[in-house]
Amino acid sequence: MTDIAKATDVFMNKIDAQVAAHLDACVRCGQCSEACHFYQVTGDPKYTPVYKLKPLETVYQRYKAPLSGIKRMLGLAPPELTASDLEDWAELVYDACTLCGLCTVVCPMGIDIASMVRKVREGFSAAGLVPEGLTGAAQRAIEIGSPLGIKPQTLEKIIAEQAEEVGIPIELNKVGVDYLVILSAMEVLNFYEVIGALARLFKKAGVTWTISTDAYEATNVGIQMGNLEIAGTLVGRIVDAAEKLKVKYVISPECGHAYSALKWEGPNLLGRDYDFEVIHILELMDKLRREGRITFKGKDDRKLTYHDPCQIVRRGGIVREPRDLLGQVASNFVEMKDCGVYNICCGGGGGVSANPRAEDLRLKAFAVKKAQVDDLGGVDALVTSCANCRNVLEEGIEHYGMDLPVIGLSELLADYLDDEGDAASAT
Amino acid sequence: MTFLELTEGPLWYAAATIFVVGVVWQIVGIVLLGRKPDRSVPRGSALAGAVKANVLHLWPHGGFFNKTGFHLVAGYIFHIGLFVLVLFAAPHIVFIQDHITGFGWGALPRWGFVLAAEAAFCGLILLWARRIGDPVIRLLSTQDDLAGLWLTFIVMLTGCLALGESIEFLRALHMLTVDIWLIYFPFSRLMHGFTFVFSRGYMGATFGRRGVTP
Incomplete structure (x- = not known):
């Protein structure tokens, strides 16, 4: 049974200055939908990223926003959250968000929707609504x-x-x-x-x-x-x-x-x-x-591109390193349009790939990634540095009948490692 | 006391007080909610990230220019037109000098005023059309979003009606709508005019520590 009281308590505790600023600054422009692969492939407005925050926003506007007391007195505050509200939202929160954070890039207010979906999930977890997977x-x-x-x-x-x-x-x-x-x-x-x-x-x-x-x-x-x-x-x-x-x-x-x-x-x-x-x-x-402790001989001359894992790049800050490394071992490396911080998610991050309920939607959403790859006019292999992305990419590639091997970056580096000579001294 | 004296006098001061107190209350209320200190080891500067995010999000980036062009153009046309009107229309400068600052500045020529007004109306109507026409925005919009939009439209409309300044009632009507708008502002999503700085700033600070600005 959905524990609405626990969920509400968690939401109350999770609303800090950043969450409040984000929720108050949102002008409902709907731009975030342009960044969400789940909306892009379905065209269903319910997948608009900021809409996924409604349970958290309801609690904020009703109880925690400055002047919310006056709004409650005047009957202008939103109604209490109900168990069925949460049950209706579970699919949006767990199946239709990979926490990739591309919606933050497009948001004119710079709202970090992904981190708030995380907080919404905390409330849902307390309420007992985590998917079985x-x-x-x-x-x-x-x-x-x-x-x-x-x-x-x-x-x-x-x-x-x-x-x-x-x-x-x-x-x-x-x-x-x-x-x-x-x-x-x-x-x-x-x-x-x-x-x-x-x-x-x-x-x-x-x-x-x-x-x-x-x-x-x-x-x-x-x-x-x-x-x-x-x-x-x-x-x-x-x-x-x-x-x-x-x-x-x-x-x-x-x-x-x-x-x-x-x-x-x-x-x-x-x-x-x-x-x-x-x-x-x-x-x-x-x-x-950079320290010269690993060197490479030869280069992969296939046309390679790199899939940026969202949590490592856009939300982790490791943008330059994979490119510098690829430069050592790939002679025909090409970047996807909107790469790096702006790359498109594989569609299975944030626990979505571990959630069998979300599989159909995830495979549908892969079409957005596929289009980004196809835009290159054909590549020989896709390199990435996240095993979960790699698995999700392989499943999507198979689903769409593409012929595209996916390679882990560390393995690619090892393939071209210059093994000869003594080991560098340990530090 | 005439209708104009009421709207430019006691009602104006009451509205302005509610506006200032309400806005400060909202902002202080948000900031006082605080954030837990982040114990992770930073890779970059939170302050630099906050500043960068505020600048970066002034304009679409990350390949979204084409997808967000309508909102970008309508939004900027409206806001720039509105600010030019508020700050550089001759009657507004006189009002601000008499009621707020004690000093004035150069006003726009009439053609500039008309251009700014047309831009503001055009932008606001485009934003309204998108709000009621786009299924995504229709789903997201609340009564508050529509009320804020309509109220702003009415303020601008009554401002145009009062343009000649010859009919006192129309000028008083404009002031009345301005007063209502000011009172409504802190309780509404119009607060985005202030909170956007904090929203971008907090996000930028979080990711600035990680060495990236999305």
Whole structure:
């Protein structure tokens, strides 16, 4: 049963100065619909991003806005939120928003709608309206350690196979190394070659690293579903493992929300600073490249383009690094129109790809991404740096009958790594 | 006391007081809601991000120029026309000098005034047409959005009627609508005229720390 009181309490607590300024500044111009792939493919006004905030706005205008008391007295405040309001909105909040944040770019008022949809999800989570796909993933993440149910023993086996394949030993739970590598479940399950790729790159650069069997999972389903208790538990696991292993850095992997969760939200979720630094794998690779610790030989001469993961680029600030890295290994790299900060989402971020209820809509929304790629007049492969994007892109490509391989950037770098010569000295 | 003396006297001062107190109350109320300190390690400057976001969002970016052209043109035509009218129409300068500042400035020639008025009307009518004609905006619009729009239109219309300044009743009618508009402003979405700075600023600060401005 939908707990409307809990949802209202959460909304009340989540309304701060930023939320209030955003909600008060909105002039209902509807421009945000132009940025939302769900609206673009359906033409249904209900998918307009700011409309998805209505439950939060109702509580704000009724209870928390300055002068709302006078409006209530005069009967000018919106009516109380009801359980059926929330139930009606669940699809808009969980199935039809990837939290990609492109709507902020188009908004003349600069309203950060995606962050407020996150807050709306927190209310919905308290009300018991999280879709099953996400609650199941959360349960597996808490009980097993991975949202896809990958057990430590399975991970160890995959790592051993990768170590054997590249001929480089990978030590688990090693205390005192510089870097702790964490992985997204999608990488471990579908794109495990990245582990071997990292081993080769790190060996060449002289980087000391390890993987923890206590905390190997980077993705944070708590963030996606809007449950901060679960989000905090999952971040806390990584932080505990990193501090136990006394590493200097935790490497956030090729996963958009994982980066957001650990780098930008983690310290706030835990209410404390970390004893280590968080560095994204692209930042680290670019740093190693600039320091001359990894060098490349040869270049991929296929026509390649790059899909920017929203949470890493538009909402994470890592824009230059992937391009500098691609410049090292791709001789025929082309940018999509409106790339970088303005890129179009794959359609499956923000937990949408983990929500089977949203699958049809997600595949429909992929048409917007497809059009962006098609606009290039044909490319040979799509490079990205988020395993979830990669999986969603592959599903969309298959759905639309396209012939377009998707490549992880770290793997591409490893393919052209100049392995010869001694390893650079470790720092 | 004549109708004009009422609308330019006690009613004007009451409306102006409600406007100022209401706007300050709203803004202070929003700011006092506060934000939790962000403990994440920044990659860039929050202040620079706030300033950049305020400038960047003055104009469409990110490839949205074509998709937002109608609203952009109508919005800017209306707002620029309105501000020119309010600040540079000769009767307004006299009123501001007599009732607010104590000093005046050069007024627009009549052709400039007419041009600004036409631009403001044209922009407002285009925005209204979009508001009632576009299914997205129709869904989003509330009574408040429409009331603010109509009230502004009526203020401008009565202003045109009072243009000759020869009929006192028309001038008083214009002042009455101005007074009502001022009283309505802090309680309505017209507040966007002030809150947009904070909205862009908070967003810019959040992402400025991350080294990006969406």
